[in-house]
Amino acid sequence: MTVLVLLDHADGAVSQASRSAVAAAGRLGEVHGLVAGDGVAAVAEAAARIQGLSRVxxxxxxxxxxxxxxxxxxxxxxxxxxxDHVLAPATATGKNVLPRLAALLDVQPVSEVVAIEGPDTFVRPIYAGSALATVRSGDAKKLLTIRAAAFDPAPAEGGTATVEAATLPADLPAPARFVSAELSRSERPDLSSARVVVSGGRGMGSGENFSLLAPIADSLGAAIGASRAAVDAGYVPNDYQVGQTGKIVAPELYLAVGISGAIQHLAGMKDSKIIVAVNKDAEAPIFAVADYGLVGDLFTVLPELQAELNKTA
Amino acid sequence: MKLLVPVKRVIDYNVKPRVKADNSGVETAGVKMSMNPFDEIAVEEAVRLKEKGVATEIVVVSVGAAQAADTLRTAMAMGADRAILVQAEEAPEPLAVAKILRALVEREQPRLVLMGKQAIDDDMNATGQMLAGLLGWGQGTFASKIEAGGDALSVTREVDGGLETISLVLPAIVTVDLRLNEPRYASLPNIMKARKKPLETIAAAGLGVDVAPRLQTLRVVEPPERKAGIRVGSVAELVNKLRDEARVI
Amino acid sequence: MSGTAREAMEFDVVVVGGGPSGLAAAIRLKQLAPEASVCLLEKGGEIGAHILSGAVIETRALDELIPDWKEKGAPLRTPATEDRMLFLWKKRSVSLPTPPQMHNTGNYIVSLGEVCRWLAAQAEELGVEIYPGFAAAELLEEDGRVVGVATGDMGIGRNGEPGPNHAPGMELRASYTLFAEGCRGSLAKQLMQRFGLREGVDPQTYGLGIKELWEIPKERHRPGLIQHTMGWPLDKHTYGGSWLYHFGDNLVSYGFVVGLDYRNTWLSPFDEMQRLKNHPAVRRHLEGGKRLSYGARALSEGGLQSVPRLSFPGGLLIGDTAGFLNVPKIKGTHTAMKSGMLAAEAVAEALEKGRPAEPRSFTRRVRRSWLWDELRRARNVRPAFARYGQLGGFIYSAVDTVLLRGRAPWTLHHPHTDHAVLEPADAAAPIAYPKPDGKLTFDKLSSVFLSNTNHEEDQPVHLRLRDPGRWRTVNWDRFRSPESRYCPAGVYEVPDPDAPELRINAQNCVHCKTCDIKDPTENIDWSAPEGGGGPNYPVGM
Structure with missing residues (x-):
């Protein structure tokens, strides 16, 4: 079986999410990658070095x-x-194009796959992760988008794929025209899509103390969130709220500072890949879900953390 | 111009879904249902386009059980002009829904289809793109801003790491994201008035569309509970773990 | 908050509240007067969303209202098969004879929310206009007569200012308005004051019911089994006990009621309910199961002595708003429905006979009905428990109901309001409650989570202290914040006892109304939040 993976790229580099899709595709068969773009020879060269690809x-x-x-x-x-399979990372591009392709091929796509159980059997979250559905596709071709966090990315170096030009269709529809892009680089990322989220709870003690989180968020490229208790206490505005009635986030790293971990908060962040909890109460429920827990006073921990991160950087 | 706005009836977003004991799916019987929140945003945007004089008529459509009529009434209370209920037994998959919508597009001839980017039940995020593919129309997905001008539509999209603006030739499909607007309430007087707006019911079978599912759900389970990890003794240890073990910084 | 340019709509009858009494009234009205326009408002997001009850129901009223309910598919599917009444000590239990009024032969274990959803469908079929998600927030009065209600504005911000999606409320005007808000209705409270409806009757006394819905392993499920307990964990002066019903598909309804005339300010009804699950008599039913839902609601326990005047110019009080619960039977659904039906009969007659201001015949109809007879026989039981304690009350009740068949020549009264009997913190013994284990017993927040409760965040707080200063001097200094214990939803919280300040997490509120009842100086005022807010109890509750 051969699998085609759409390789998403930006700034001349293949995205990490695409390498996760390559890793997922490796479970299905021989993997070919597609790099599409304007002036992407260098990207293709880089793609050829991804482990697991035989052809680009x-x-x-x-x-x-x-x-x-x-x-x-x-x-x-x-x-x-x-x-037999066409995969794309579940990125903005992958999610945009793959279902359209599916319609052209008369296939029901399977979105946000988190596990591959067989050539036609896939696991995907439904109801915002409240449940996991295992589905079997009856379509001849299987079209999947792959949730990056569920698969360790294929290494970017060490592969030896051949690179060849794809045959382009004669007719390329163009009902849409690109106008502009505005990438928020310098600003703090958006809470719901950030790779790292640093959240403060009632333990922060005041709105002013939230400023202790800012430099840490800056060095991690993180968004800042808050628990409902902190929002209710008036420390930060509503739109910071992570939780059942706030935003549901699933970053790679979630740092919960002074958050006790009420279930309402956990509902909003429990799908994060790595959870770190800093709390002075060793009994706080947040520790029951944290991968790394640090019992301590956040007012000493935060400056230390900032210093340590600066060292690393 | 005429707008078509598909809406879906889903488990209310305040209700925690419960996996059935036999793992065949999520319990929907007797659970509060509401309009998919993304679809609400699409309806709101349609109504705003009408208030601006850009849209002339808003037709809402839902594919599903008879109770989806409630959802259509809500959409009409928000400002849609009329509704079509395509009655189907089991909730059809996005591909089938897209085909049904294509049939309705051919009948209604809208210039723009505005819809939610995904339904919060199956989280597929596919129907809009598929409808665009079937019709050969342009698509502007995950819209956070829509500006109409002549025969084109400017759509600002939420993409990874920022925003992207594209210009779409009409007719087109736009799927909407959370930040596009804050939907209005369906006020009680408008709910009362919506009872009198036209609602047409047609059978999915009557559209000549094959709605047979392509996916078979083998089982639905609750996600594994998170387990407690380890306690670290110091900030330095924490940073080391995050860097070398978890590799997230 | 009477907004600008409110729209208005005229109906013959407006019903406030979509519980058993309101729905029964609406159905009966359309049966008697098919041409009458009837509109029913419900503050929950859907009919049934705020309905919480045990519930074992007697079908007497339903038989009268919809005789062919079985054919019509009413969700009464689990007939009662076995009654158990236990008195508990901490580790032991003893079976008591089941009091006659508690025999459940012929009754059904139901999800009352599901029954209400079904009743609503029947009502809509008859042409009743039902609008869930809208709270009646304001009484409309003209020339001394209630002429309807207005719904609350939607989209008012936390600061009280209209936001971008502000939608003004609407006036629903009617010849007659039926108030079916359930126990301690917020508009009924205003009506009682405005028209002096409580003059000459005993104060109302209340209970707080807290409920969990469980799904248990099939092999241990005994559909139709009904168990009630008295005794532990409550002390002998505190009225209350638990229920446990096996019904439906492997479902168990477990709940606990505490009389709100409890005295010990340290008592936490929620924690009593949790720790009772550790008793073998309860544990053996639930162990290995999964908790599906949670909720709480106050109920009226005053009975006949506390029933207020039922009519006033322009409307009637029905259901538990009036207090028609039969305490010894621990049932109020059939009486609530019956009161709604009688109200409908009174209103139908009034509509036909020139629409007099006050549909007075309601009171007469109630007094001539089986509903009154039932309450009259039951009238001494609850006050006896208040006087003689748990066992004494039980023995008294046996004498009153078995020997005297409810015809005792005396009537015991409720001398106090519930809030007045709370003892100061230093006069009461603190209670040490065990920590929740996360399997059988739980904390408040994870419980509220299962009630699917939500309120739009950006709205004025719907729980207000009339005199904010009094919280420190009374609630804290004397009683050590009883609200943080009696509230079963964690709404009231004192984050830092060293610098005591009350935090009100109004968003957690499950609309049980206990705070409105039990605050020592009735300083907390519960008003209806934006419509659709509050719990979203699923079918099964």
Whole structure:
């Protein structure tokens, strides 16, 4: 069986999420990658070094410049004949194009796959992660998007794939035109999509003390969140709230500072990959879900943490 | 221009879904149901486009059980003009829904289909893209801003790490994200008035669409509970663990 | 908060509240007067969302209202098969004879929320307009007559200012308004004051019921089994006990009621309910099962002596708002429904006969009905428990109900309001409650989580202290914040006892109304939050 993986890329590099998709694809068969874009020769070279790929197809044309789904889906459709599975990372691009491709192929796609149990059997979260569904696809071709956090990314170096130009379809639809992009680099990332979230609870003691979290968030590239107790106490505005009635987040790293861990809060962050808890109450329920717990006074821990992170940086 | 807004009836977002004891799915019987929150945002945007004079008519459509009529009434109370209920026994999969919607698009001829980016029950995030693919229309997914001008639509999209703006030729499909707007309440007077707005019911079978499922759900389970990890003794140890063991910093 | 430019709509009858009494009234009204326009408001997000009861119900009222309820698929599916009454000590228990009024032959164990959903469907079929998600927040009065209610504004911010999605409330005007808000209705409270409806009757006395819904292993499920307990963990002066019903598909309804005339300020009804699960008599039913839902609701226990005047110009009080619960039977559904039906009959007659201001015939109809007869026979039981304690009350009740068949020539009264009997913190013995184990027993917050409770965050707090200063001098200094213990939802909290300040987590509120009842100086005022807020109890509750 051969699998085609759409490799998402930005700034000349293949995204980590795509390497996770390559890792997932490795469980299904031989893996080919597709790099589509405008002037992406270097990206293709980098992709060829990803472990687990045997072949990298390159579609280098202006039409693919901004990963617009219409031409990209048409390209994938024309390439898909040779493949039993087509995978994409569950990134903005992957989620945009893969279902469109599925419609063109008359396939029901399977989104946000977190485990592969067989060539046609996949596990995916439903109800915002409240349940896991195992589904078997009856379609001849299987189209999946892969949730990055569920698969360790394939190493970026060490692979020796061949690189070849993909045959482009004669007709590429262009009902949409790229206008502009505005990437929020310097600003703090958005809470719901941040890779790292640093959250404060009632233990912060005041709104001013939240400023202790800012430098740590800055060095980690993290968003700042809060528990409902901290919001209710008026320390920070509503939109900081992580939890049942706030935002549901699932970052790679969630740092809970002075948060006791009421179930309402846990409901909003328990799907985080790594949870760190800092709390002076050794009995706080947050420790029951934390991968790393540190019992201590946050007012001594936070400055130490900041110093330690600066050292690392 | 005419807008088509598909809406889905799902378990209310305040209700914690419960996995059935036989692991066949999530219990929906007797559970509070509401309009999918993303669809509410789509309806709101449609109503705002109508208030601005851009849209002339808003047709809402739902595919599902007879009770989805309640959801359509809510949409009409928010400001949609009329509703179509495509009655189907089991909740059809996104591909089947997209095909049903294609049939309705061909009948209704809207210039724009506005819909939620995903339903909070199956979290598929697929129907809009699939409908666009079936129709060969352009798609603007995860919209956080929509501006209409002439034959094109400017859509600002939420993408990884920021925003992207595209220009779409009409007709087109737009799927909406959380930050697009804050939906209005369906007020009691408007709910009363919505009782009198037209609601047409048609059978899915009558549209000549194959709604047979392609996916078979083998089992539905609760996610494994998180277990407590380890206690670290110092900040230095914590940072080391995060860097070398968990590799997240 | 009478907003600008409210829309208004006229109906013949408006019913406030979609519980058994309100729905029965609406159905009966359309049966008697099909042309009458009837509108029913429900503050819960759907009918049944705020309904919490045991519940074992007697079908007498339902038989009268919808005789073919079985054919129509009413969700009464588990007939009662076995009654057990236990008196508990900490580790032991003894079976007591089941009092005659507690025999449940012919009764059904139900989810009352499910029954209400079904009743609502029947009502809608008859043409009743039902609007869930809208709270009646304001009485409309003209020339000394109630002329309807207004729903609350939606989209008012926490600061009291209208937000961007503000939607003004609506006036629902009616010839007659039926108040079916359940125990301690917030509008009924205003009506009682405004029209002096409580003059000459005993104060109302209340209980707080806390409930959990469990799913247990099939092999241990005994559908139809009914168990009640008295005694431990309550002391002999405190009225209360537990229920445990096996019903439906492997479901168990477990709950606990505490009379709100309890004296010890350290008592926490929630923790009593939790620790009782450790008793073998309860544990053996629930162990190995899974808790599905949680909720709480106050109930009226005053009975006949506490029933207020039922009519006033423009409307009637029905159901538990009026206090028609039969305490010794621990049932109020059939009486609530019956009162709604009688109200409908009174209103139907009034609609036909020139629409007099006050549908007075309701009181007469109630007094002539089996409902009154039932309450009259039961009237001495609850006050006897208040006087003679748990066992004494039980023995008295046996004499009163078995020997005298409820015809005792005397009536025992309720001398105090519940809030007045609380003893100061230094005069009462603190109670050490065990820590929850997370399997059988739980803490408050994880419990509230299972009630699916939510309120729009950005709205004015719906629980207000009339005199904020009094909290420190009375509630804290004298009683050490009893609200943080009696509230079963963790709404009231004193985060730092060294610098005591009351935090009100209004968002957790499950609308049980206990704070409105039990605050030592009735300083807490419960008002209806934005419609749709509060618990979302699933079917099964």
């Amino acid at each position: 197809l390159v579609a280098d044309a202006e039409a693919f410049a901004h990963s617009l789904p219409e031409p990209l889906a048409a390209l994938l459709q024309s390439l898909s004949g040779a493949y």
